[in-house]
Amino acid sequence: MPDDFEQMWRDLAPVGRSASSGGYNRSPWDSAEVELRDWFVEACAVRGLTVETDGVGNQVAWWEGADPQAPGVLTGSHLDSVLEGGAYDGPLGVLSALAALDVLRARGVEPARPIGIGVFVEEEGSRFGRACLGSRLATGATTWDAARELRDRDGVFLPDAIDSAGLDPARGLMDLGRVGTFVELHVEQGRDLVDRGVAVGLASEIWPHGRWRFDFAGQANHAGTTRMEDRRDPMLTYAMTVLAANKQARLATQRATFGRIAVEPNGTNAVPSLVTAWLDARASSDDALATLVGEIERQAADRAGRDGTTLAVTAESVSGSVAFDADLAARLAGVGDWPVIATQAGHDAGILSGAGIPTAMVFVRNPTGVSHSPEEHAETADCLAGVEALADVLAELTADPA
Amino acid sequence: MPDDFEQMWRDLAPVGRSASSGGYNRSPWDSAEVELRDWFVEACAVRGLTVETDGVGNQVAWWEGADPQAPGVLTGSHLDSVLEGGAYDGPLGVLSALAALDVLRARGVEPARPIGIGVFVEEEGSRFGRACLGSRLATGATTWDAARELRDRDGVFLPDAIDSAGLDPARGLMDLGRVGTFVELHVEQGRDLVDRGVAVGLASEIWPHGRWRFDFAGQANHAGTTRMEDRRDPMLTYAMTVLAANKQARLATQRATFGRIAVEPNGTNAVPSLVTAWLDARASSDDALATLVGEIERQAADRAGRDGTTLAVTAESVSGSVAFDADLAARLAGVGDWPVIATQAGHDAGILSGAGIPTAMVFVRNPTGVSHSPEEHAETADCLAGVEALADVLAELTADPA
Structure with a gap:
C-alpha cells in the first residue's frame, strides 16, 4: 500500500530545506532536486x-487505463523551488497527482484512457533564468540550440549542469504526443480563495508576464573623494527606477518588482561602475504589460540622462496572456462547485496550453497568499480537498473512451 | 643598480589585473597581493x-643611517587594492619610497637617522570590511581579539586568511617604536591639484568618515501574485534611502554613497526578504558626519514604517577627523612650494597620526580625480616629481641627528 499524502509530505519536508531560514533551495540538477526526482521514480514504482x-x-x-492508444490526461507539476522558496509551489501538484491516483484506485475506477503523472524540470527559472524551461523544451517553445548557451550564476553552462545530474539531452525530450489534456494542481499564490472562503478553485487565465534585464552603467570612482556633482553613479538611476516601477504598477493595479541585483565592483568605498537588475513585470493584458514596461524604461532612461549614466534593457523572457481552454473549463464546472480565478504566476500549464493542448489548473487555498517564501503554506485539510478535487477531475476526463 | 621607478611600475602592472576590465583585484592575503609583497622583499634586497x-x-x-638608535622616518603605503581598483592607490607610495631612497643615494646623502620603507596590509578593507586593518593592528587602534572574529564575504575568518598566506599572528606586530615621523605619498583622489595646476601637494587633514551597515528586512513573496499593497518589500526602502543619502550629501557638500549591496534571496520572481547595504559617509567635521548619517537613518526609518519593513543600522567603522601635525607641516612648507589640501579618503597616515606619531602626506596630481577605478591615473612626469618631492622631504627630516 503506497504512502498516503501526509506521509509523502513528511518524507519530502527535509529535502533541500535550510535549517537556519526554513527556506527551500531545490535548484534544478543539484543534489536536492535529483533526490526528489529519484523519490518520484520510487513513488511511481510502488x-x-x-x-x-x-x-x-x-x-x-503512465497508468495505461482501458485503451493505452487513446489520448491521455496528464497531471503533475514540478519539484524545483525558487531560492529560499516554500514547500508547496510545485511539489503539492506532484504529490496530489500521486494521491489522486490512489483515490481513483480506492474508488475502483478503471480509466477509459491513460492517466500520466508528470514532473517538469526548472519550472522556476531560478538557476538558468528561463522559467518553465523543461516544458518549453518539451513543447518546442524553446529550442535546445538556444537553451544550450544558457549559463547559471556560477558560469556553468546548461549542458554541463544536465550532465552532472547523469542526464543526456541526446536521449531526447518528453513525448507530448500522448497528452490529450493537461491538468496542473498548484497552491494558490494569492488570496482569492481566502477571500471567497473555499479550499479549491480553477484557473481562468495566466496574466502575461516577463523578465527584463536593466543594465545601468556609470563610472567607478572613490566614494570619499569624488564630489557628488562629479559622479556618474548608476545606483542612483537604479534606485529611482525601483520606485518608479512600484508606483506605475500600483497606479495600474499590475505588478512590477526588482528582486535581483548584481553590482560591480560592489565595494563599500567605491561608486559602482555597473548595476544590473532584473524587472519582473505582469499585467492583465499584453498591451498593458508593454505599456507598463515601456513607462518604467522611459522613466529610467530619463533619470540616466540626469545622472550621466546609461541604460540598456534586454527582454530575457516574455510570456503572453494564456486563456485556459473554455470547453474544458465548462466541462469541469460541472464536476465541482469551484470558483474560476486568474493568476499572475507562470506555470508549465501555460506552456502546454500555448502548445495547443487543452489545459486546466486546480488551485488550493493559501491562507496568507504568501508564496516564493518559507512562509508559503496550505492547510492539510485543504490539500486533501485538492486531492479529492483532482481525483474527481481525472475521473471525469477519463470516464469515456476517445 | 636597482630598477628605476618606471621599470618597477612596468613590472607590477600585470599583477592582479583583470584582462577584461583593466581593473585590479589585489585582495589581501590572496595570490596577487602575496606576489606584490614578495616583490617588495626582492626590491629591498636589491x-x-x-x-x-x-x-x-x-x-x-630600514636604511639605518648614521645613528640607528635615533628616531626614524618611516615612509611607504600599501599594496592591496579595492575590488576592480586602479594601479596607483597604494603602490605609488611604495614605489616612490624605493625610488626616493635611490635618489638620496644618487645624491650622496647619508641620513643622520634611519629611513624605513613600509607596507601596511589590508588598507582598503576590501576583504574584511575594516579599512587600514594592518596599521590599526600595529598601533593598537584595533585589537587582535576583535579582529580575529572578522570574516570575509566567503565566510573565511581573518586568522585563516592570514594563515593561508604563510603568516602567523603569534609572531607579533610591526614595532612602531622606531618611528619618529611617518610620511605617506599617495595619488590624489580628487582634483584639487589639477585645479591648482601643480603636480605635488601636502595634506592638511583627513575628513572624518565611516561605514554603516543598513539591514532592511521585509517579507519574501511571489513577485507576480502578490498585490503591490500586500507587500513588505525592503528594496523600496533601500531605494528611497539611496536617493535620500545622495540628496543630503549634495545639500551639505559632503559625501554619502551606497556602493555595496547584498539581497536575499536575490531571485527575479521573488520580493526580497532582506536587503543589506553599506553606507560610506564623510563630512568636514565629526559633528557634521554624525548629523549626515543621523538624517539618512531618520529618513530610512520613516520610509521603513510606510513600507512595512524594518531597519537596523550598525556602525562598522568610524574614523574621526585627523589634522596632520602642524609643526611638521610648517617644516615641510620650507622644503617645496606645495599647496596644502584636505582629503576625504582614509589612509594609514591617519591611523599613525591618531597614534601620536607626527605624520605628513604628499599627494601626486591625478588628472581626472578618478580613483578606486581602473581609470585612476597619474602622468609619469608627475609621479617622478612626487619621487623628487619625497626625497626632498626625507632629506630634510633626516638631515639632523636626534
Whole structure:
C-alpha cells in the first residue's frame, strides 16, 4: 500500500530545506532536486508505474487505463523551488497527482484512457533564468540550440549542469504526443480563495508576464573623494527606477518588482561602475504589460540622462496572456462547485496550453497568499480537498473512451 | 643598480589585473597581493635592505643611517587594492619610497637617522570590511581579539586568511617604536591639484568618515501574485534611502554613497526578504558626519514604517577627523612650494597620526580625480616629481641627528 499524502509530505519536508531560514533551495540538477526526482521514480514504482525520464530531466509515468492508444490526461507539476522558496509551489501538484491516483484506485475506477503523472524540470527559472524551461523544451517553445548557451550564476553552462545530474539531452525530450489534456494542481499564490472562503478553485487565465534585464552603467570612482556633482553613479538611476516601477504598477493595479541585483565592483568605498537588475513585470493584458514596461524604461532612461549614466534593457523572457481552454473549463464546472480565478504566476500549464493542448489548473487555498517564501503554506485539510478535487477531475476526463 | 621607478611600475602592472576590465583585484592575503609583497622583499634586497614582515603581513625595511638608535622616518603605503581598483592607490607610495631612497643615494646623502620603507596590509578593507586593518593592528587602534572574529564575504575568518598566506599572528606586530615621523605619498583622489595646476601637494587633514551597515528586512513573496499593497518589500526602502543619502550629501557638500549591496534571496520572481547595504559617509567635521548619517537613518526609518519593513543600522567603522601635525607641516612648507589640501579618503597616515606619531602626506596630481577605478591615473612626469618631492622631504627630516 503506497504512502498516503501526509506521509509523502513528511518524507519530502527535509529535502533541500535550510535549517537556519526554513527556506527551500531545490535548484534544478543539484543534489536536492535529483533526490526528489529519484523519490518520484520510487513513488511511481510502488504504484506499479514506470517513470520515463527524458534527456533533460522531465519525467512522466503512465497508468495505461482501458485503451493505452487513446489520448491521455496528464497531471503533475514540478519539484524545483525558487531560492529560499516554500514547500508547496510545485511539489503539492506532484504529490496530489500521486494521491489522486490512489483515490481513483480506492474508488475502483478503471480509466477509459491513460492517466500520466508528470514532473517538469526548472519550472522556476531560478538557476538558468528561463522559467518553465523543461516544458518549453518539451513543447518546442524553446529550442535546445538556444537553451544550450544558457549559463547559471556560477558560469556553468546548461549542458554541463544536465550532465552532472547523469542526464543526456541526446536521449531526447518528453513525448507530448500522448497528452490529450493537461491538468496542473498548484497552491494558490494569492488570496482569492481566502477571500471567497473555499479550499479549491480553477484557473481562468495566466496574466502575461516577463523578465527584463536593466543594465545601468556609470563610472567607478572613490566614494570619499569624488564630489557628488562629479559622479556618474548608476545606483542612483537604479534606485529611482525601483520606485518608479512600484508606483506605475500600483497606479495600474499590475505588478512590477526588482528582486535581483548584481553590482560591480560592489565595494563599500567605491561608486559602482555597473548595476544590473532584473524587472519582473505582469499585467492583465499584453498591451498593458508593454505599456507598463515601456513607462518604467522611459522613466529610467530619463533619470540616466540626469545622472550621466546609461541604460540598456534586454527582454530575457516574455510570456503572453494564456486563456485556459473554455470547453474544458465548462466541462469541469460541472464536476465541482469551484470558483474560476486568474493568476499572475507562470506555470508549465501555460506552456502546454500555448502548445495547443487543452489545459486546466486546480488551485488550493493559501491562507496568507504568501508564496516564493518559507512562509508559503496550505492547510492539510485543504490539500486533501485538492486531492479529492483532482481525483474527481481525472475521473471525469477519463470516464469515456476517445 | 636597482630598477628605476618606471621599470618597477612596468613590472607590477600585470599583477592582479583583470584582462577584461583593466581593473585590479589585489585582495589581501590572496595570490596577487602575496606576489606584490614578495616583490617588495626582492626590491629591498636589491637595495641592501632586509624586510621584516610581521605576523599579519605588515612589512618594513630600514636604511639605518648614521645613528640607528635615533628616531626614524618611516615612509611607504600599501599594496592591496579595492575590488576592480586602479594601479596607483597604494603602490605609488611604495614605489616612490624605493625610488626616493635611490635618489638620496644618487645624491650622496647619508641620513643622520634611519629611513624605513613600509607596507601596511589590508588598507582598503576590501576583504574584511575594516579599512587600514594592518596599521590599526600595529598601533593598537584595533585589537587582535576583535579582529580575529572578522570574516570575509566567503565566510573565511581573518586568522585563516592570514594563515593561508604563510603568516602567523603569534609572531607579533610591526614595532612602531622606531618611528619618529611617518610620511605617506599617495595619488590624489580628487582634483584639487589639477585645479591648482601643480603636480605635488601636502595634506592638511583627513575628513572624518565611516561605514554603516543598513539591514532592511521585509517579507519574501511571489513577485507576480502578490498585490503591490500586500507587500513588505525592503528594496523600496533601500531605494528611497539611496536617493535620500545622495540628496543630503549634495545639500551639505559632503559625501554619502551606497556602493555595496547584498539581497536575499536575490531571485527575479521573488520580493526580497532582506536587503543589506553599506553606507560610506564623510563630512568636514565629526559633528557634521554624525548629523549626515543621523538624517539618512531618520529618513530610512520613516520610509521603513510606510513600507512595512524594518531597519537596523550598525556602525562598522568610524574614523574621526585627523589634522596632520602642524609643526611638521610648517617644516615641510620650507622644503617645496606645495599647496596644502584636505582629503576625504582614509589612509594609514591617519591611523599613525591618531597614534601620536607626527605624520605628513604628499599627494601626486591625478588628472581626472578618478580613483578606486581602473581609470585612476597619474602622468609619469608627475609621479617622478612626487619621487623628487619625497626625497626632498626625507632629506630634510633626516638631515639632523636626534
